[in-house]
Amino acid sequence: MVLAKLLSAAALGTIAVALAWVMALGAFLILAALTGQSLNPDPDWGQLAGGWLTQLIAVLQGAAFGLALLSVPLVIGIWRVLTREVK
Structure with missing residues (x-):
């Protein structure tokens, strides 16, 4: 019973994190397109x-x-x- 709850929480958490990453990437790409900034800047290493x-x-x-x-x-x-x- 406890293991099933832990596995379901881990699965839902993984799905939520993956969805958050996809949404953040989409927001980043939209913002970069709207502002006209390059997606590959040249940083000062x-x-x-x-x-x-x-x-x-x-x-x-x-x-x-x-x-x-x-x-x-x-x-x-x-x-x-x-x-x-x-x-």
Whole structure:
């Protein structure tokens, strides 16, 4: 029962994220077409390379925090489902 709920939540979450990515890409393409900007700009690679490690650390910290925010209620909910008395 718990595994079925986890799998369905994972499937719906994956579909929602994929749909959000498609919508964001569509909005980006429409905005780029309306403003006439190039989709392939020439970035300053020297400036981008200096902060990549800082950006990576920030992303990993955000992912760890998000995982903690998701896992604590998940563990509490699974514990409550598995230990409750069937009436």
